[in-house]
Amino acid sequence: MFFNSLAFAIFLPIVFFLYWFVFNKTKSTQNALLIVASYYFYSCWDWRFLFLLVFSTFLDYYTGIQIEKGKSENSRKFWFWLSIIVNLGFLCVFKYYNFFATSFSDLLNGIGFKASPILLKVILPVGISFYTFHGLSYVIDIYYKRIKAEYNFVDYSLFVSYFPLLVAGPIERATHLLPQVKIKREFDFQTAKEGVYQIIWGLVKKVIIADTCATYANAIFDNYTGMNSFSLILGAIYFAFQIYGDFSGYSDIALGVSKLFGLDLLRNFNYPYFSRDIAEFWRRWHISLSSWFRDYLYIPLGGSKGGLWMKIRNTFIIFLVSGFWHGANWTYVIWGFINAVYFLPLLLSNSNRNNIDAIQLKFDFDSVKVMFSILYTFSLTCIAWIFFRAKTITDAVLYIKRIFSSRDFSFQFLENERYSYELIGMIGLFVLIEWNNRNKVEPLSGKRSLLKVALAIAAIMAFGTFSDYKEFIYFQF
Template identity: 70%
Template sequence: MFFNSLHFAIFLPIVFILYWTIASKSKKHQNYILIFASYYFYSCWDFKFLFLLIFSTFLCYFLAIQIENSKTLSARKFWLWLCVSMNLGFLGIFKYYNFFATSFSELLQSVGLNSSPLLLKVILPVGISFYTFHGLSYIIDIYYKRIETEKNFVDYSLFVSYFPLLVAGPIERATHLLPQLKEKRKFNFEKAKEGIYQIIWGLVKKVVIADSCANYANAIFDNYNSMNSLSLILGAVYFAFQIYGDFSGYSDIALGTSKLFGIDLLKNFNYPYFSRDIAEFWRKWHISLTTWFRDYLYIPLGGSKGSKWFKVRNTFLIFLVSGFWHGANWTFIAWGLINALYFIPLLLLKRNRKNVEDFNLGFNFSSLQIIFNILLTFIITCFAWIFFRAKTIQDAFQYIRRLFENGIFSEQYFSIQRYNHELLTLLLVFVLVEWNNRTRNEPISGKYSWVKLSLCLAAILALGVFSDYKEFIYFQF
């Protein structure tokens, strides 16, 4: 069930009405409605994988209790590592087994040894990376005694499987979400209205921006050998806006949907394409994953303490793991490595925390410097996205090679029977709107909200009817 589907448009109002009518009397009833809705939502992809989600939930729930009840440190460590290894084991089997088996077979063949790897013929359970990380953050927090175990199984199950964030985040923390699930929610009209506005703006990002860019990006990346330099540059730009509109659009819909039920989720994007360096970009892109790796991997490894070698080592590990988290392909590892290479100079020069304050532009030299830094950060980000989007490492290098060697910058007519004009105009308008919205809490609310709402709905209906690209990119992770 996709957020941008008719199925969800029917499902959400039904859950909303049941939640605020027959279930409004108590927290328990509200949570029962949400847990049943969440399991139904997940089973719509593949009912069989619902049992994997439930098993993962049981595993973390009971082993967390074992950790808390353990009398010795060695016992606590045993239950922790049992839970971590089993969760990562399932993730590894479903997501990475075929990758490792194929890579090892290719390595053997490169030295003249024949190999026929045994591959698993299973599809990747949707959202497995996200709900696995929900459970791991909870179990690690229990181990370090940051929180107490949740004894109510329904409340904990809802924390793991809450349907707005189940398949593509944000990756929630028990310290933030569980306390909200422990209290009865009261209907707040203003909060619900904010949620609806945020859902609509998320649909604009997905249907109007991401899906429109997907048509062009796919036409260019799938036929890069026949594209000239200008088209290849635009292909990287189009994919940059596709993945931003797709993923931040999903996050907006998730946050807006959750507000309808009186529950706040973590903000996952903060206008990352207006970042002045790559460190600021990673503080604003997929915030819940970045902070997860920071708190549960980077800091335990020593963080930025110690020698320069330890700082560099930890940074490379974080970015490589982040790349590998996104998918079982060498392209994602290369993407993580490139971002690490971008980040290391800032770290060594102690400039990675330079751009943490908000900024305003004026008619002065410093504003020109800010604009230059934003454009430079966007350009190097687009370059890295080429590896993220390419099917193979070879395709990525061939794409980049042709980009620099072709040298033709005339506009091309694509197989989708369009030029670039309409999309570039749309992206320019979108960038201006995003720039205006970066200092606002809600993109649509405020002055002339009904006019903006009408324009958004018209754009969604106009472009959504003709869109064949329905899936969200991050569902594959």
């Protein structure tokens, strides 16, 4: 069930009505309804994998209690590592086994040994990377005594399986969501209105920006060998806006839907393409994942407290693991490696925390430098996105090589593809709206909000009628 589908447009109002007008007597009935709705929502993808979600939920619920009750350190460690190994084991089998088997087979064949990998004929359970990380953070926090174990199974189940964040995040923390789950929610009209506005703006990003850019990005990436330099640059830019509109659009819808039920989710995007360096970009892009790796991998490895080589090592580890988290393909690993290389000069010069203030522009030279920094950072990001989008490393390398070797900057693609100029204008308008509202959670609030909402809905319906793309990119992760 997609957020941008008719099925969800029917599902959401029904759950909303039942939540506030039928099951609104106690916190327990509210939570029970949301769990049933969440399991139904997940089973719409493939009911056969519902057992994985239930098993993962029960595993971390039970091991969390055993860790807290453990009378010895050995007992606590046993239950802790049991949860870690089983969770990561399921993730590796379903997401990475075929990748490792194929890669190892290719390595043996490359050095002269004939090998045929034994592959598993399984599909990737949607959302497994996200709900696995929910459970892992919970168990880790209990082990290090940052939180207490949750003894109410219904409350904990809702934390793991809450449908707005279930299949593509944001990756929630028990410290943030569980306290909200444990109290009865009261309806607040203003919060619900903000949620509706955020849902609509998320649909604008997805249906109008991401899905439209996808058509053109796919046409260029799938035929890059016949494209000139300018067209290939356009392809990278189109994909940059496709993945931003797609993923941040999903996050906006998830946050907006959750507001309808009186629950606040972690913000996942903060206008990342206005970043002045790569460090700032990663503080603004997929915030819940970046902060997860920071808190549960980077800091335990020593963070930036050790010597220079430890800092470099930890930086590359976190970016490589982040790339690998996205999918079982070497292109994602290289994408992570490239971002680590981008980050390295900032780390070495101790300037990775320079741009943490809000952007303020004036008519002076410093503002010119800021705009140049934003364009430079966006350009670096687009180059990295080529590896993220390409099917193979070879395709990505040849794509970039052709940008510099073609040296043809004529409007080849623009002139041969319908509505190309209109798309560029639409992207430009979208950037201006985002820039004007860069200090807001979503741009539809404020003055003339009803007019902006009406125009947004009309545009969504117009573009959605002709859209060929329904799935969200991050569902595959």
